[in-house]
Amino acid sequence: MAEQWRRTGARTLVKLLAVTPGGRLHRDQVMEALWPDMPYEATLRSLRVTLHAARHALEPELAPRSPSAYLHTEGELICLDRDLALIDAEEATAVAVRGLATGDRAALASALAALSRELLPEDRYASWAEERRRQLVALRGRIVPALAAVLAEAGETDQAVEVLRAELERVPAAEELHLLLARVLLDAGRPRQAVRQYHAARDVLAEELGVPPAAEFQALLREALDALTSPRTGPMDRTAMPLPPVIRHPHDQPLVGRGRPLALLVGHATGGPDVDLRPGGVPLALVAGEAGIGKTRLVAEVAGQAAMAGTQVLWGTCHTAEGQTPYGVFVDALDSYLAACPAVERATIAAEHPGLAAVLTTLGEAPTRAGSPEEEQARFFRSVSALLTDLAAARPLLLVLDDLHAADSASLRLLHHLIRTAQSRRWRFIATVRGDELPAGDPRRLILDTIAEQGLAVEVELLRLSRADCARLVGIPPQRARRIYELSRGNPLFALELATAGEVRGVPDGVRRLVSRRLSQLPDEARSALGALAVGGGGAISFAELEAVAVAGLHPPLGGPAVAAALDTAVTAGFIVERPVTARGRPVTGYAFRHPLVELACAEGVGAASQRQLHRAYAETVLVQRPDAVEAVAFHLSRADDPRAAHWLRRAAERAANLFANDSACAYYADLVARLEPDDPAAAAAARLDWGTVLRRSARYQEAEEVLRAALTSYRQAADPRGVVRAAIALAEVLGRALRPQDGLTELESVRHLLDDRPAAGDEATPYTDRVDLELTVGTMHFGSGQYADALAALTRAEHAARQLEEAATLPQLARIECVRAACLLVTGELGSAPEACERALRLAERCDDISLLARALSIMGELARETGRLDVARDCARRAVAAARRMGDPAVLAIDQSNLAAIELLRGEHRRAAALATSAVRLARSLGRSWALPPTLANLTEILLRTGRTGEARAALADCEQAARNSDDPQVLDRVRVLAAELAAEPAAASAAGG
Structure with a gap:
C-alpha cells in the first residue's frame, strides 16, 4: 500500500477527512489546510491532482473516469465514505463509549489499549489534527479512571494501580488521578503507599501549578494517617528495634555545661515547644564546634532522651579515611538500621523502595541500572524520602548525621532534598559539623549556607567549658582541675585525656605525647593492632577485616587469637570501643576509636613504609571480603602507592560520576591524574578529558578550562593529532559555555589542519567523527557569536561528514546538527524552514534516546511554537524540556x-x-x-x-x-x-x- 501513495498530499487529504467529523469538508477548507500559501488557481489544480491520486491509491484497479467508492464529491464538498472506510480512531471511540456506558471491563481495556497509541504520530504538530487529538486525549482521560474503578471493585488492586500510574506518567499533574490512586491504595489496606501518593501529588501540583491538593485529598490523607496509627493497619512495630550503638551503651563521661543546648536539641528531636526550635519549623539542627568540643557526646544524649520519649532514631557517621564515598553518611545510618531488621522486613523494604538497592548493600544485589545517572540519583532521593516517610508514620523520626563536614557533596544534596519536605512530615535531623573544615567556596559549605538562607536549619554552637564545668567533667580536686583547664582551655576531649594520663605536664598541643605515653603502657601486640586500626580509619572496621590485615600487614604477624586479645586490651584501656558494623548484609563485631584525635595520633606513630604495607594488606582484604567497595580499594591502593591504584581510582571516579556525585568524581580524577602524569602522560591526558566533562556538566567552567588545557598541552607534546583535536573540541565547548565563543573558535581553527592534512577515509587515527565534532562545535560557537550564516555553513560541513559514518554513529550527530540548525533558522526569522528542521531534530533525538539531545530539541520546538502563537504546544514542549534538563543534571x-x-x-x-x-x-x-x-x-x-x-x-x-x-x-x-x-x-x- 505504501508505494501506492506516491503523493504526500493524497495521503494527507485522506487523513484530513478521516479526522473530520462526518468525513466531509468544503474544498476551500481542504485547500487552506494543504496549501495555505499557494494562489487559488494553482491550489485548484493541486486539489484535482491530489484527489485523483488519493482515489487511485485507495482503489488501484479503479477504471478511468469511474466513481470512487471511498472518495467522492457532492458539489463543492469532498467526502470520505465512512461506511466503507475503517477508521481505527472511530472504532476506538465507539468501544470506549460502549465501555463507559456499560462498565464492561473488556471494552474499557480494549479502548484504553487503542487510545494509548498516538494519533498520526507523523503529523504530531499538524494543526488540522489537533482538535481530534484533544478529543481522544479527553476520552482516554475518562477511560482510565473508569477502568481503574472496575479493576479495584473486582479486587485486582495491582492492575488498577498499574493503569493509574501509567496514566500519571503521561499527565503527572492530574490531581483526580492521584486522588483515585490514593483511594484505591487506601481501600486495599495500603495506607503507607496512599500517604506517599499524597506527597507525590502535592509536590507535582506545587511545581507544575503552584496549588496545594484539594480539600478532599487532604481529608483522604488524614484518613490514611489514622489507618497507619491503628493497631490493625499500622506499620510493623519497631519498639523492640535496637538503638544505634552510640546511644545504646552508657557513657563513662558526664555531660556537663550543656544544659541549654541539650534542652533546645531535645525539644527539636521530640517536637517539644521551644522559642527557637518550633515544631513544624526548622527541620535541621547543626551542632557546630571545634574538634573534641563534645558534639557527638551531646547529640548522643539528645538521641537517647528522644528514643526514651518514643522517637525512632537512626545514626550515621562519615568515615573520612575511605574518602568521600557517595551518600556515605546516609548509607551508614540506613544500612545499620536495615541490618538489624528481620529478613522479611528487609525484603519488604527492598520491594517497596527499589531505588535503595543501588546504594544500600544490605538490601542485596543492586539491580541493573536502567536510567541515566541523573535519573538514578532522583530515584534514590525519592526512595530515601519514601522510606523515611514509612518509618515516621507510626512515631516521629530523628536522623543523626555525625561529622557532616566529612560528607561528600552528594550527601549534602540529598540532605537538602529531604529537609525541604521535612516541614510537612514527622522527620527531624541533627548534624554535627566542624565549620573550620569547610572553607569558603567549598561546594558543601555553599549547600549548608543555602540551607541556612532558606530558613531550614538552626545552628547550635558549642563553646568551651568554663573552669567550674571542666572540674566537674574530670572529677578531680580543684587544684589539679585548674591546671587541666589551663592546658585544655576548656576542650572536653583534651581535659579528659589530660586527666586520664595521670600527671599533668606539657600544654594542650601535647595531646600526641599523651597518646604516646598511654600507648607505651600497652603490650606490643595491642600497639600494633591499634596502628593497623588507625591506618584503616573510616570509623568501625570488622574483626574479620582487621584479622586478615594483622596477619598480612604487621610484623610480626598477629593471628586470630592474638589480634582478638590485643583488641580486648585496647578496649579495656579506653582507646577503642566495640561497635557493630554491617558485613554482607548482617551485623558483625567491629572496632572504632573513641576519639578521632587519638586515631590520628596512633596513625602518625606508624612509619611510612609500614603504613604502605598496611594499606596494601587492607586493599587485598577488601578485594576479598568487600569486592564492591570500590572507593575503599582505591583509597588503600593509592596510599600504598600500588601500581593498581590507577585502575581503581578510575573505577571509583566513574562510579561517582554515574551516581552524579560530581565532587567525589573530580577528587578521584585529580588523584588519578597526579598518579598517571609522571609515567603515563597519555593516560593522564585521557583522564583529564573525562574530568573536564564532569566539570563542564557541573558548570565549573574555569576549572574545566584549566584541566582541558593541560590535556591539550600533553597531547601536543606527545604529537598525538587525534588527542589534540578531541581536547580542543572539549575545550571549545567549555569556552562557549563560559561566554567566550570567539576563544573557542580560535582553539578549533588552530587544530583544523590536523584533520585537513589527513584523508578522512581509512584513517583510523582521525575518523570522520572527529571532523563532525569539530565542525559541529564550530557551528555552535558561531551561533553563540551571532554569526548565523557561518554557523549554517559549518553545520552543512558537519552533516556531510556525518553521512560517512555508520548509522549508529550518524543519528546522534545528525540530531545535534539539526538542533543547532533549527535554532539558527528560528533566530534569523526563517519560520518557513525552521519547523521542518525542528521536527527532524526531534525525530532524530527520540530515535537516539539521548536525554540531552531531546532536551535541546524540545526547547527549540517550544520556542518555535511560541513564535507562531501556538502557546499550548509551546508550554507542553517547554515543560518536557525542563523535565529532561532536570534528568540531564x-x-x-x-x-x-x-x-x-x-x-x-x-x-x-x-x-x-x-x-x-x-x-x-x-x-x-x-x-x-x-x-x-x-x-x-x-x-x-x-x-x-x-x-x-x-x-x-x-x-x-x-x-x-x-x-x-x-x-x-x-x-x-x-x-x-x-x-x-x-x-x-x-x-x-x-x-x-x-x-x-
Missing part, C-alpha cells in the same frame, strides 16, 4: 529552559507563575558564575517584570542584564536589552501622559 541548561517556560507562561497570562519561574531561573544561573545561562535568563526576567507593571524591579534587572550582556557579547541578548531599555525609558512619559 546540567544546571545551566535547566536555567535556560525554565526561563523559556516563564516567558511562555507570561504570554498565557499566568503572571505570578511566570515571575516565580523567571526568578528561580536567574537565581540558578547566578549560582554558576560567568556562564552562558545568565544573560538570557536576566532578559526574560526583565521583560516579565516590565509586562507585569513592576518597573522598578525591571530597571534593576535590566542593569544586571546589560552588564551580563556586555560580558557575553551575545547579539540576541544585546538586541533585547536595547528594546527593553527603550521601553523602560518611555515608561515615565507614558505614565505622565496618563496622569495628565
